[in-house]
Amino acid sequence: MRIDVVTIFPEYLEPLRAALLGKAVDKGLISVDVHDLRDWTHDVHKAVDDSPYGGGPGMVMKPQVWGEALDAVCAGETPRLVVPTPAGRPFTQRLAHEYAAEPRLVFACGRYEGIDQRVVDDASRRMRVDEVSIGDYVLVGGEVAVLVMVEAVVRLLPGVLGNPASAAQDSFSDGLLEGPSYTRPEVWRDLAVPEVLRSGNHRLIDRWRRDQALRRTLERRPDLLDALPEGALDKHDRKL
Numbered sequence: 016m017r018i019d020v021v022t023i024f025p026e027y028l029e030p031l032r033a034a035l036l037g038k039a040v041d042k043g044l045i046s047v048d049v050h051d052l053r054d055w056t057h058d059v060h061k062a063v064d065d066s067p068y069g070g071g072p073g074m075v076m077k078p079q080v081w082g083e084a085l086d087a088v089c090a091g092e093t094p095r096l097v098v099p100t101p102a103g104r105p106f107t108q109r110l111a112h113e114y115a116a117e118p119r120l121v122f123a124c125g126r127y128e129g130i131d132q133r134v135v136d137d138a139s140r141r142m143r144v145d146e147v148s149i150g151d152y153v154l155v156g157g158e159v160a161v162l163v164m165v166e167a168v169v170r171l172l173p174g175v176l177g178n179p180a181s182a183a184q185d186s187f188s189d190g191l192l193e194g195p196s197y198t199r200p201e202v203w204r205d206l207a208v209p210e211v212l213r214s215g216n217h218r219l220i221d222r223w224r225r226d227q228a229l230r231r232t233l234e235r236r237p238d239l240l241d242a243l244p245e246g247a248l249d250k251h252d253r254k255l
C-alpha cells in the first residue's frame with residue numbers, strides 16, 4: 016500500500032516512521048510519503064489560507080495551493096483521497112477494512128476553518144474522495160486524525176501484526192466491544208482473575224468472553240447491538 020499525506024506540518028507525521036508502522040515500511044508492506052503543502056505556494060509568504068467568503072471567524076485554506084498539490088501528489092495510480100474533517104462521515108473499523116484493501120491512499124490535512132470545498136468537488140471528478148471524522152470533537156488540524164486512521168488501517172494489512180489472529184479478535188470485528196483481559200499474577204492487590212479463565216475449559220471460556228463482550232457492549236455502546244445483522248445473536252446471547 017502506498018500512503019501519501021499532504022500537510023503544513025510534516026513533522027506532525029513523524030510517528031508514522033516509528034514502531035509498528037516503521038516496521039511495516041522497513042518490510043516494504045507500505046510506503047509513506049509526507050508532503051509539505053507550502054511547496055506548492057508561489058508567494059514569498061507561502062500563504063496557504065485566506066479570509067472566508069461570507070465573513071465569519073478564522074481562515075479557509077486556498078483552493079489554488081491544494082489543487083496544485085493534489086494534482087502532483089495524486090498523479091500516477093489513482094488514489095482514494097481521504098480528507099479528515101469534523102463534518103465528515105464516521106471513521107469506523109468497517110471503513111478501516113475498506114481502506115486496507117486500497118492500493119493507494121492520499122490524506123489531505125486541513126487546518127484553520129478547513130479547506131475550500133471546491134478542492135473536494137474538483138478532486139471528486141477524478142477520484143473517490145471521503146470526508147471523514149474520527150469522532151465528535153474538534154481538533155486543530157487533520158494530522159492527528161491521519162495518524163489514527165493510518166494506524167487503524169495499516170495494522171490490518173497482512174504481515175504487519177505479529178499475530179494475525181489479533182486483528183480478527185478486535186473490538187468491533189464481530190460488531191461487539193472486546194471484554195476484559197487478564198494476565199499474571201492470579202491475584203493482584205486482592206483482585207483475582209475470574210476463575211473460568213483458569214479452568215482450561217475452552218468452551219466455557221469462550222462463552223464467558225462472549226457474555227462479557229455482550230454485557231460491555233450493552234452497557235457502553237447499545238447502538239452497536241442495534242446495528243448487528245439479523246441472526247448475529249443466538250438464543251443464549253438474547254437471554255443476557
Ligand SMILES: Oc1ccccc1-c1ccno1
Nearest residue numbers: 099100148149153154156157
Ligand atoms: O477537528 C478537525 C480539524 C481538522 C481536521 C479534522 C478534524 C477532525 C475532528 C474529528 N475528526 O476529524
